[in-house]
Amino acid sequence: MKRRQFEQGSINGWMVGTIGFLVLTLIAGAVAAWMFVEYTREKTGVDAKVASAVAKGKNEQAELDQKRFSEEAKNPRVEFVGPNEFGRVSFMYPKTWSAYVDQDGTDRGDYKAYFHPGTVPPARSNTSRFAVRLEVLNSDFDKVLSQYANQLKKGELTSSSVEFNGNAATRLDGAFSKELRGSVVLMRVRDKTIRFSTDADVFKPDFQAVLDTVKFVQ
Template structure:
């Protein structure tokens, strides 16, 4: 007798739900809206936009600062170049002035007529001397000094030094300058100074005039003092020679 096969149990059959009309009921699946996913995407988009705007702002700011830096650097470099050029020019001028000053040494000594008090003083060796009137037979003594050469002498000719020893009293000569000072619009002024060498018994009080030289348009300095019965007039026609003029006055010696 053949063996009996066990009978497998069949899975329970779920009965389909039917509607009252006999139609099978379709089970509806509820769909959950993806609100959270949409919010997260929006936030991400906003963050990306903000980061992009910040990045663009920083890039623009960097470009602006870079341009400004280049402009400032170019301006600074230009100012440095100008300053360097000016410094070189100033140094060259100083070197030239020092060279010209050194060239004046050793100074030469000028000696006037013996019978006019033998006035002596030192002057730069780079100056030339022109004696226009030696006063060998009386009258006035005139000499002119100027760097390199003495140009034709005239009222408007500029000379570093004009020396006149007038055969006239000190009072008469200074009265002439006083009249020039009294004229309308005159800017000539006067002060008392001391010239000469006290150690050599040749120190004297002098009148020093500053301003426009009488009967000219030249602006300079004039020193007037007495030697015996004569009057010495030392004049520089330009303020450019003031330093040389003052040094010269400090070396004056004469026979009183």
């Protein structure tokens, strides 16, 4: 009788121990699985962040390289020289740009030339935008400037007295219409007015570079 009780007690103890071991094993396995899942999730997140940072760095470097290449491609710059009867206006512009003379000033008309990267858009389209426009107008300086009086009064444009390559000028910046925001520079030449303009703020650095090389004969 005592032996049977001892054997039964031994069996119960073994079963309890076995069950306890299995429970602990399951718990340990569950914890290990949870830790593995968390590790994998964290690693995936870190890898994704690293990959994103690397890709961003590559994109930023590519943009910088492209910008530097685009700037270098503009050199050496090309000289433009206008006709003598219109003050022989000259300046340097990027070699990657095209130039187009739309009006050559014959029959006492104005002289108009357009400059733009690649191909010059249609000169007589109201929707065309140009990097640089050059106009030599058969009008007095004050008369041309007065065309902007209302916009200056409304605050749509700002005016400043400037000098480019030793040439005194008046510069206008702002919104010339609802669709066009840019800059205009006016200079006196004899009984005429030189008008440089750019149709977009993105071209302002090149516009400035052009103006810094302007020469003309009074």
